[in-house]
Amino acid sequence: xxxxxxxxxxxxxxxxxxxxxxxxxxxxxxxxxxxxxxxxxxxxxxxxxxxxxxxxxxxxxxxxxxxxxxxxxxxxxxxxxxxxxxxxxxxxxxxxxxxxxxxxxxxxxxxxxxxxxxxxxxxxxxxxxxxxxxxxxxxxxxxxxxxxxxxxxxxx
Numbered sequence: 001x002x003x004x005x006x007x008x009x010x011x012x013x014x015x016x017x018x019x020x021x022x023x024x025x026x027x028x029x030x031x032x033x034x035x036x037x038x039x040x041x042x043x044x045x046x047x048x049x050x051x052x053x054x055x056x057x058x059x060x061x062x063x064x065x066x067x068x069x070x071x072x073x074x075x076x077x078x079x080x081x082x083x084x085x086x087x088x089x090x091x092x093x094x095x096x097x098x099x100x101x102x103x104x105x106x107x108x109x110x111x112x113x114x115x116x117x118x119x120x121x122x123x124x125x126x127x128x129x130x131x132x133x134x135x136x137x138x139x140x141x142x143x144x145x146x147x148x149x150x151x152x153x154x155x156x
Contacts, residue, residue, distance in 0.1 A: 046105075048101060060129040
């Protein structure tokens with residue numbers, strides 16, 4: 001499968017950060033605030049490229065697909081949220097939620113076409129709870145055919 005770089009939010013992009021919410025990777029400029037997909041809802045895929053861990057005590061991390069009127073999507077709760085994953089436990093490979101280990105699938109969901117209206121810029125927010133994420137990278141992109149998409153832990 002060939003990915004269009006304009007449909008990619010993150011390509012082995014670090015999620016290491018302190019507790020709070022941060023914009024991860026690139027944003028997609030929809031040009032105008034609108035529903036996306038032209039009658040066919042694309043899928044959001046988020047995978048773990050490099051294991052997501054914390055130093056010391058366990059914490060949590062979740063990811064949201066958000067849109068906003070500006071490219072620097074707000075992390076203060078004012079952005080429009082279209083999808084949020086469950087909160088995953090971050091610790092080390094033995095104690096992590098499986099999705100946070102290398103090759104894990106964090107999300108593969110059809111984008112909602114109803115509900116919250118999409119604003120011009122679309123991006124991924126990571127919300128880290130309790131403690132600092134010290135390492136880890138994700139891939140995040142849109143695709144129209146998730147049936148032909150497959151994650152490979154060793155990138156082969």
